[in-house]
Amino acid sequence: MMYSIASALALASTVAAHAQVYGVWVNGVDQGDGRSAYIRSPDNNNPVKDLTSADIVCNVNGGKAVTDFVSAAAGDKLTFEWYHDNRGDDIIAASHKGPIITYIAPYTETDGTGAIWTKIAEDGYDGSEWAVDKLIAAGGKADFTLPDGLAAGQYLIRQEIIALHESDAAYNENSARGAQFYPSCIQFEVTGSGSAVPDQDFDFNTGYTYADPGIVFNLYGSFTSYTIPGPEVWDGASSGSGSSATKTAAATKTAAATSAAAAETTAAAETSAAAVATTSAAEAVVVTTSAAAENTPAPTPTFSTIVTSAAVTKVESETTPVATATGSPSTGCGSRRRRRSARRSIKKLNGSI
CATH class of the missing domain: 2.70.50.70 (Coagulation Factor XIII; Chain A, domain 1)
Structure with a gap:
């Protein structure tokens, strides 16, 4: 109604x-x-x-x-x-x-x-x-x-x-x-x-x-x-009629530039991350090695530890890890006497061989 x-x-x-x-x-x-x-x-x-x-x-x-x-x-x-x-x-x-x-x-x-x-x-x-x-x-x-x-x-x-x-x-x-x-x-x-x-x-x-x-x-x-x-x-x-096309082209150009910049930023970020990871890993190895070296005393050469066989040398070199010493070498009279004794033992061994 x-x-x-x-x-x-x-x-x-x-x-x-x-x-x-x-x-x-x-x-x-x-x-x-x-x-x-x-x-x-x-x-x-x-x-x-x-x-x-x-x-x-x-x-x-x-x-x-x-x-x-x-x-x-x-x-x-x-x-x-x-x-x-x-x-x-x-x-x-x-x-x-x-x-x-x-x-x-x-x-x-x-x-x-x-x-x-x-x-x-x-x-x-x-x-x-x-x-x-x-x-x-x-x-x-x-x-x-x-x-x-x-x-x-x-x-x-x-x-x-x-x-x-x-x-x-x-x-x-x-x-x-x-x-x-x-x-x-x-x-x-x-x-x-x-x-x-x-x-x-x-x-x-x-x-x-x-x-x-x-x-x-x-x-x-x-x-x-x-x-x-x-x-x-x-x-x-x-x-008038061209304004939409112009805006579309501008938007496309902007989007492409933004995408390229984003890709470059991502690649840079990935490279940086990889570098950081590699550096961190290297630092970890150095820290671990240093710690092991600090905690492992330097071996004292004695007659019983002198190498007498090439085969034994090979086995030991393949199975025994090398500890890297980071501290200063030992000094003092006791150390010098031990080194002279070791040299005399080596000379005797070479003469018997």
């Missing part, structure tokens, strides 16, 4: 609900009535619903170039002033909630169809309020800023309201319903020293579809967010 009442109210307000652009303000300065002067104004304020129609781009008179241009510099604040029947009236029915989206394209005298558009501003649903609610509260004025780096030249700037009060069904399935589009295209002469050229190359006839969740949307259902249709807002500095 709630849905039926809401739908009935929306239908009842349809006749008095529509809107179009009256004029433009540049940095707060009114540029005057722009209808059919610098605005390619439609004959009436009826909505466009067919996404395959050329009218979805710049409305029914989008292909009729007008004589004037609004002059603005890159970085200027622009305000599009919307109205219903007369300037300053009810603007648009409060039931026509939805986003306000702004695009720019190189100037053309044609109807604006084709892949020439770049998104420069958008306002949708912030969790409690729609862009259309803000438009009504501001007396029909919707603000945005021209990108600072925008190259000088002539452009078409397109702003649209998408009213979602009947968007629960797709227009191609039910022509009595569907999202209502209110596009308006305005001719601009942009000045400045910027060099950035918008190039998202968005095409409304193929970029907007009936499968888009921002175009087929149940305004009366339960929701906490809304997906604005179209591309991301252009940053105004890098190329």
